[in-house]
Amino acid sequence: MESGSPVTRTSSYSVQRPLPSLCLQKAPPQDESSEPVNQQVSEETHSVPLPKYAPPPPPPWKFSHKVVSSTGKSLQCSQVKGSSPWISEDVVEMWDRLFFEKNGADVTVYTEDGGIFLAHSIVLVSASPIFSSQIEKHHGRKQMIYRLPIRGVPLAAASMFIRLLYSSRFDVADMEKFVLHLLLLSHVYNVSFIKKLCAQELEHGLLTIENVIDVYQLTKLCDAPRLSLMCLRLIIKDFTEVAKTEGWRVMTESDPSLEQELVEAVIDADTKKQEKLGRIEEEKVYGQLRDAMEALVHICKDGCRTIGPHDKSLEGRRSGPCKFPACKGLESLVRHFAVCRIKVPGGCVHCKRMWQLLELHSRMCQQAGTCRVPLCSHFQDKLGQQSKKDETKWKLLVNKVMTAKRKTNAFSLATVSARLEEE
Numbered sequence: 001m002e003s004g005s006p007v008t009r010t011s012s013y014s015v016q017r018p019l020p021s022l023c024l025q026k027a028p029p030q031d032e033s034s035e036p037v038n039q040q041v042s043e044e045t046h047s048v049p050l051p052k053y054a055p056p057p058p059p060p061w062k063f064s065h066k067v068v069s070s071t072g073k074s075l076q077c078s079q080v081k082g083s084s085p086w087i088s089e090d091v092v093e094m095w096d097r098l099f100f101e102k103n104g105a106d107v108t109v110y111t112e113d114g115g116i117f118l119a120h121s122i123v124l125v126s127a128s129p130i131f132s133s134q135i136e137k138h139h140g141r142k143q144m145i146y147r148l149p150i151r152g153v154p155l156a157a158a159s160m161f162i163r164l165l166y167s168s169r170f171d172v173a174d175m176e177k178f179v180l181h182l183l184l185l186s187h188v189y190n191v192s193f194i195k196k197l198c199a200q201e202l203e204h205g206l207l208t209i210e211n212v213i214d215v216y217q218l219t220k221l222c223d224a225p226r227l228s229l230m231c232l233r234l235i236i237k238d239f240t241e242v243a244k245t246e247g248w249r250v251m252t253e254s255d256p257s258l259e260q261e262l263v264e265a266v267i268d269a270d271t272k273k274q275e276k277l278g279r280i281e282e283e284k285v286y287g288q289l290r291d292a293m294e295a296l297v298h299i300c301k302d303g304c305r306t307i308g309p310h311d312k313s314l315e316g317r318r319s320g321p322c323k324f325p326a327c328k329g330l331e332s333l334v335r336h337f338a339v340c341r342i343k344v345p346g347g348c349v350h351c352k353r354m355w356q357l358l359e360l361h362s363r364m365c366q367q368a369g370t371c372r373v374p375l376c377s378h379f380q381d382k383l384g385q386q387s388k389k390d391e392t393k394w395k396l397l398v399n400k401v402m403t404a405k406r407k408t409n410a411f412s413l414a415t416v417s418a419r420l421e422e423e
């Protein structure tokens with residue numbers, strides 16, 4: 001609730017707040033001028049028998065609390081900020097009663113659907129600068145009762161709006177019906193706590209696929225950027241469903257430029273989503289290539305399962321798990337490469353892949369001279385002999401594989417081959 005609301009202005013509760021810990025606190029040093037008062041407090045303190053144990057601390061201040069309407073329905077919280085963090089329900093009840101009982105009312109509020117109800121000018125003037133200027137103009141005229149029009153909303157919505165100004169109370173069912181009217185009224189009459197309340201209610205359940213277009217249009221009018229963003233997100237997320245609603249149909253007729261704006265936003269969001277998915281997929285493939293490089297060194301240096309260097313025994317490695325996820329996928333390729341009779345680049349598709357993996361390894365290898373991966377030194381001798389374009393492509397690939405994060409997906413020969421073909 002804002003500082004301008006009638007409820008916030010009452011601060012009687014803070015005066016009545018009990019101070020249970022006062023008699024137990026040691027009095028701080030005082031100056032002479034305040035001595036008589038302190039003495040009095042001190043005497044009072046000693047006249048009360050001190051409890052043996054300190055009483056429990058008072059409950060923490062709550063920043064919100066449930067209130068119950070005069071109709072017995074459970075209502076939303078009254079949230080109060082300022083010097084007093086919460087407010088007595090009795091005070092809220094008193095202001096709510098004043099709204100319903102109309103004692104001393106001096107304003108007739110009327111709506112375009114023929115509705116009329118009474119209100120207190122002092123409350124309206126205090127709560128809204130717009131009401132204030134409207135009612136101030138009336139001062140000095142002869143009529144005792146001022147007729148105040150509230151246009152563009154039904155009686156129930158206007159009444160709910162004015163009741164909120166008195167007591168912050170409302171019926172949940174009415175909020176569902178009139179939240180858009182209230183948002184508009186809060187903007188027109190410059191009552192920010194009701195605008196916040198409406199935005200909160202919409203954010204926490206009242207914003208739906210059915211009303212999102214209406215709310216979005218209203219947020220643009222009412223300067224509610226956060227709510228506007230939430231609407232846009234919902235429209236983008238469920239665009240197919242939103243585009244079937246009555247709100248969308250009416251909007252396309254009344255505001256084609258907004259329709260275009262929204263369609264562009266949806267396309268833009270979709271493009272970004274596809275680009276993100278593409279980046280994730282790309283990272284996955286480079287991660288798999290990195291795994292393949294590690295598995296290649298592991299197979300050529302230590303051997304694993306069915307394949308390894310001549311001078312290493314594979315006993316004990318034929319079964320059991322291998323910590324290199326790409327090892328199994330690479331094993332069959334290496335086995336093929338070892339026995340293939342064609343074996344020339346371009347002559348056999350499998351060997352071609354193997355040549356590419358071996359060259360990639362060579363370009364990444366830090367163990368020149370002692371490396372046991374076949375053809376490692378052969379490729380290193382030929383470094384820089386390819387065309388500038390090919391060299392650039394290899395450098396780019398090496399760079400991406402080196403920086404790729406390791407992914408959990410096992411080495412997939414098909415995807416890795418496809419990537420090698422593209423590079």
Ligand SMILES: [Zn+2]
Pocket residue numbers: 298303304305322323324327328
């Ligand atoms: Zn292995």
Ligand SMILES: [Zn+2]
Pocket residue numbers: 336337340341342343348349350351352
């Ligand atoms: Zn082959």
Ligand SMILES: [Zn+2]
Pocket residue numbers: 361362365366367368371372373376377
């Ligand atoms: Zn090497």
